[in-house]
């Protein structure tokens with residue numbers, strides 16, 4: 001797991017320069033996608049009161065557009081959440097398209113959430 005943690009932090013740093021993977025106690029959950037024991041994707045999320053909040057999802061460059069991100073979201077749905085909620089930068093067109101394709105809708109804007117860039121709140125209601 002310590003090795004995985006290093007790989008996760010490396011992948012996470014493609015998302016935020018100062019990526020920090022805090023402690024992973026409840027309600028945190030972390031799922032990884034592996035190829036030959038190497039982490040090629042991960043999703044970090046909270047499960048609170050039957051709802052999931054996605055903190056981060058990253059697939060390594062070179063492994064994108066192969067359905068891995070979708071599989072990670074599908075794994076989260078196995079926790080049977082009532083809904084899945086997340087924030088995404090207004091400028092992250094690829095991620096927005098990815099979430100729309102996976103059944104999320106835009107439900108709000110958080111002004112300046114990403115260092116001056118607006119965040120879009122997206123939600124998928126499941127049950």
Ligand SMILES: CC(C)(COP(=O)(O)OP(=O)(O)OC[C@H]1O[C@@H](n2cnc3c(N)ncnc32)[C@H](O)[C@@H]1OP(=O)(O)O)[C@@H](O)C(=O)NCCC(=O)NCCS
Nearest residue numbers: 057058059064065066067068069070088094095097098101
């Ligand atoms: C967003 C991300 C996790 C998607 O993972 P992925 O494994 O590439 O996604 P999938 O292969 O499951 O893609 C599913 C759908 O998303 C959309 N999509 C994914 N990548 C896309 C791209 N580069 N351009 C346009 N649409 C894209 C497509 O609709 C795709 O369906 P299709 O392949 O039938 O066209 C990945 O691009 C990534 O790690 N990005 C950098 C980190 C990031 O921005 N994370 C989100 C932070 S909120």
